[in-house]
Amino acid sequence: MPTMGGNPRRNMEIRRYPVLVYALVPLAALVLQAWLPRALRGYAWFDLPLVVTVYFALGRRSPIQGTLMGAAMGLFEDALTQHAIGINGIAKTIVGFLAASVGIRIDVENHTIRLALNFLLSLLSSAIYVFVYRMLLGLNLKWSWIVEIIKAVDNSLIAMVVFPFLDRLQIRE
Amino acid sequence: MESFFIRYRNLLVLLAILLAQIVGLAVQVRHTDSGRNTLDPQDGPGVRLIRMWANDAVSPPERLFHSSRLGTVWLWQNYIDLRHTEQQNQDLQKTIDRLRLEQAALLEDAKQGQRLQALVGFQQKYIYQTVAAQAIGSSGSDQSRLFYIDKGADYKLERDMAVITPDGIVGKVREVFPHSAQVLEINDQTSGAGVILATTRIRGTLRGNAIGQPQIVGILADQRIQPGEVVLTAGGDMIFPRGLPVGVVEKVVRDPDRDAFIDVIVKPAAHLDRLDEVLVITSTDARFSPQQQQDLATSEALKGSEAAAILEKKKASEIMAERLPGLTDPNAPAPVPAQPGQPQPTPVTPPAPKLLPAVHPDRFSPGIAPQPPTDKPDQDQSAPDKPTSEAPKKPAQKTAPRTPTHPQRNP
Numbered sequence: 001m002p003t004m005g006g007n008p009r010r011n012m013e014i015r016r017y018p019v020l021v022y023a024l025v026p027l028a029a030l031v032l033q034a035w036l037p038r039a040l041r042g043y044a045w046f047d048l049p050l051v052v053t054v055y056f057a058l059g060r061r062s063p064i065q066g067t068l069m070g071a072a073m074g075l076f077e078d079a080l081t082q083h084a085i086g087i088n089g090i091a092k093t094i095v096g097f098l099a100a101s102v103g104i105r106i107d108v109e110n111h112t113i114r115l116a117l118n119f120l121l122s123l124l125s126s127a128i129y130v131f132v133y134r135m136l137l138g139l140n141l142k143w144s145w146i147v148e149i150i151k152a153v154d155n156s157l158i159a160m161v162v163f164p165f166l167d168r169l170q171i172r173e
Numbered sequence: 174m175e176s177f178f179i180r181y182r183n184l185l186v187l188l189a190i191l192l193a194q195i196v197g198l199a200v201q202v203r204h205t206d207s208g209r210n211t212l213d214p215q216d217g218p219g220v221r222l223i224r225m226w227a228n229d230a231v232s233p234p235e236r237l238f239h240s241s242r243l244g245t246v247w248l249w250q251n252y253i254d255l256r257h258t259e260q261q262n263q264d265l266q267k268t269i270d271r272l273r274l275e276q277a278a279l280l281e282d283a284k285q286g287q288r289l290q291a292l293v294g295f296q297q298k299y300i301y302q303t304v305a306a307q308a309i310g311s312s313g314s315d316q317s318r319l320f321y322i323d324k325g326a327d328y329k330l331e332r333d334m335a336v337i338t339p340d341g342i343v344g345k346v347r348e349v350f351p352h353s354a355q356v357l358e359i360n361d362q363t364s365g366a367g368v369i370l371a372t373t374r375i376r377g378t379l380r381g382n383a384i385g386q387p388q389i390v391g392i393l394a395d396q397r398i399q400p401g402e403v404v405l406t407a408g409g410d411m412i413f414p415r416g417l418p419v420g421v422v423e424k425v426v427r428d429p430d431r432d433a434f435i436d437v438i439v440k441p442a443a444h445l446d447r448l449d450e451v452l453v454i455t456s457t458d459a460r461f462s463p464q465q466q467q468d469l470a471t472s473e474a475l476k477g478s479e480a481a482a483i484l485e486k487k488k489a490s491e492i493m494a495e496r497l498p499g500l501t502d503p504n505a506p507a508p509v510p511a512q513p514g515q516p517q518p519t520p521v522t523p524p525a526p527k528l529l530p531a532v533h534p535d536r537f538s539p540g541i542a543p544q545p546p547t548d549k550p551d552q553d554q555s556a557p558d559k560p561t562s563e564a565p566k567k568p569a570q571k572t573a574p575r576t577p578t579h580p581q582r583n584p
Contacts, residue, residue, distance in 0.1 A: 031234045033313035034321075039242070042385070042446030044315040063183035071190050079227030081317035082347055082357060084201040084212055085220055086194040088314075093194070097187045129316075136195070137202050138210040142362060142383035147315065 015059035016171045025166065026052055026069070030076055045147060046154040047122065049073040053092055054121055054159070055166055057099035058108045066103075070096025084137065091128040095121050111160070118159040122152035212363070215332075216348065228321070228350050235310035236323060243307075243449075277472035300414055301458035303337075304328050308448045309353070318361035318385055319344070322451065325353045333412055335454040341418040341442025342366065342406060343451055354453075358445055359419070360387040367410040368419050370437075371403040379404075379419065379439065387420065389437040390428070398425055404439050414457050418442040 029048040037044040053073050057066030074092030078085040099121060108114060126148040133141045178185065201220060202210050216224060306322035324330055326349050334346040336356050344364060348355040357364050360381035368379045368389060375398065377389035389404070402422040408415025420441040428434035 027230065030313075031231050031238075034231050034310045035235050035238050037311045037313060038308060038320065038448075039238075044311065044313060064186050067183075067187050067190055071194070075194075075223070076227050076230075077313065079224045080231065081312040081314050082212075082319055082355065082361075082363060083317060084198050085223055086198040086201075089194045090191060090198075093187065093190055097183070101183075132198070137198060139202070139212065140209075140362075141316070144383045147384065151315070 014061055017059075017169055018171065021166075021169050022056075025169075026056075026073060030073070030080075033077070034080055045151045046158055047125070047151060048158065048162075049077055050092060050095065050122060050125055051118065051155055051159050051162055053096050054099045054118055055163055057096045058103040058114070058117070059170070061100055061103040063097050063100040063104075066096035066098075066100030067093055068096075070094070083133075087129060087132050087137075090132050091125045094128055095125050098124070111163075114163055115156045115160060118156045119152045122155045123148060126151070221348070224348065225350055228353060231310060232321065232350075232353050235321070239307065239309045239323075273468070273472040276469065280469055280472065300454050302454075302456040303452040304330065304455050306354075306451055306453055308356075308451060315385065316362075318358040318364075318381055318445075319347060319355050320358065320448065321353050322356055322453070323353060324453065325350045327352055328453075329455060330354050330453055331455075335413045336451050337413075337417060337454065338443045338448065338451055340444065341420060342413055343443050343445065343448065345412050346453065356451070359441065360385045360445055365410070366413055366419070367407040368404050368439075369407040370398060370422070371405055373397045373402065376407055376409075377437070382436070382438075386423075387439045387441055389439060390434075392435055392437060393433060394427075394435045398422060398435075398437060400424055404437075414454070 026049070029052040033046075033048045036046075036048075050073075053066070053070045056069055057063075060066065070092035071089050073096075074087075074089035075085060077088045077092075099117065102108075102117065106113060108117070130141065130143055133139055200217070201213055203213050204210055304324055306324040306328075308320050309323050310321040312319045322336075330346055330349050332346055332349060336343045336345060342359060344356045344358040344361075345366075346354050347357040358381070359366055359379055362381050362383070364380050366379040367376065369376045370389075373395070375392060375395060377392045379387050379389050382388050392398075400422050404419040404422065406413040406415055406417040406419055420439040420443075423438045423440040426436050426438060428436050
């Protein structure tokens with residue numbers, strides 16, 4: 001795995017984006033996540049807010065920013081469902097934090113690493129969701145891991161398309 | 174101390190945010206008397222406010238996307254793709270006429286049912302008023318089968334109103350916002366609808382499973398339930414009126430948690446994954462709505478015209494029968510009306526015209542048919558009131574022998 005020696009935080013580039021990108025891209029992800037399943041006849045086995053959270057957390061390399069973005073995206077997603085607000089929030093908060101923490105230590109320019117990270121973080125997000133729903137809240141939830149694996153694969157494929165597009169929006173010095 | 178906060182600020186922020194969310198979750202969950210945890214069915218003011226903000230942020234772009242898609246589809250369907258439209262129109266008109274006749278026939282049953290229900294003190298609720306709404310967005314989660322419609326409190330929608338399509342039930346209104354509303358579909362895990370199997374009359378509760386299939390749960394294993402059986406709403410949940418189509422039984426599987434129980438997977442009648450327009454039942458009543466009454470009146474009128482058409486056809490056939498040769502004698506005297514005190518005259522059978530014998534006689538050949546089943550020569554005269562036009566026909570229909578029993582009458 002390509003890692004940076006010495007002080008990685010100092011050596012690695014921190015990406016910067018116009019303010020509008022920070023506002024509009026997450027909003028677009030949330031809107032598309034809510035609208036696309038209707039256009040795709042109920043197919044909702046993907047998680048655009050998660051992909052965007054992972055992207056910005058990896059690019060910014062700031063655990064606090066990753067945590068805040070993950071929390072905001074997760075809470076927003078919860079608010080659109082009938083479930084308790086905070087389940088997705090906790091899952092994506094942890095995902096954002098971990099993605100930013102990993103982004104400090106490894107080279108995330110590599111597409112393969114990005115895809116692998118997306119896949120693993122998607123599964124982690126699902127696992128945290130189940131844990132919070134079943135263990136923390138003690139609620140009944142039927143679960144299919146096959147669906148979650150398919151969702152993780154879909155997220156990786158979406159990241160393969162979205163990440164290069166978002167890379168073009170960053171401010172080049 | 175300061176260096177501790179600086180050094181671990183990332184972790185501290187993470188823990189603080191997680192803690193805040195856990196506390197928020199704890200507020201939203203209730204512990205029931207049965208020892209189980211459930212989500213509060215009605216959101217608190219704070220939670221509702223967050224949901225409203227999220228909806229306000231997402232709804233306008235969704236409406237824009239939805240309107241653009243509808244506009245494109247409308248242009249295509251109304252100005253470009255018009256092949257076979259005329260034929261489809263005619264077919265649909267025929268279907269409407271047929272359904273109106275069927276409705277008129279069922280109307281009598283419905284009226285009788287209402288009278289009987291009034292007698293036993295039970296009131297059947299009918300769909301009295303509906304509001305048509307467009308589905309504009311979804312929750313975006315496969316764990317949450319709900320969608321948003323473009324009508325809300327501005328159209329007097331309320332929680333727990335039933336949402337249907339002409340094909341079958343869809344779900345119920347869960348939350349109402351000023352200009353939109355959340356609809357919880359019947360295939361969500363947290364939904365619930367009282368249903369009944371049409372043939373076996375087994376009742377159960379319908380809810381979704383992990384992959385979004387509606388299933389009837391809590392049914393004891395029963396061999397009578399077969400795939401293809403129709404599922405209807407039972408009407409006991411105070412949300413869906415009784416008798417609405419839900420779907421058909423797709424398969425029966427064993428309940429993974431309880432051995433003696435089964436889960437009946439249902440194929441929904443409504444296309445839950447392709448919903449564009451739905452109807453929200455805003456009121457039910459024990460009487461028909463003005464629109465329904467108008468439809469029924471149209472059906473009744475149509476039924477009357479249909480009956481008139483049948484009568485006209487019958488008259489025409491009688492006229493045709495009178496004009497057929499050999500069936501009536503145009504020179505025969507008109508029947509004299511019976512005078513009181515005088516004996517009834519014996520009716521005279523008109524003489525049959527002489528026809529050439531058939532080469533290959535069958536039961537329709539003249540001269541063969543008038544053969545009574547028994548050897549009673551006066552049988553035909555025992556029914557003097559019958560019209561003369563039917564006289565030669567009736568014995569032919571009744572006694573037409575496949576093999577001749579009286580060889581002396583064969584040509």
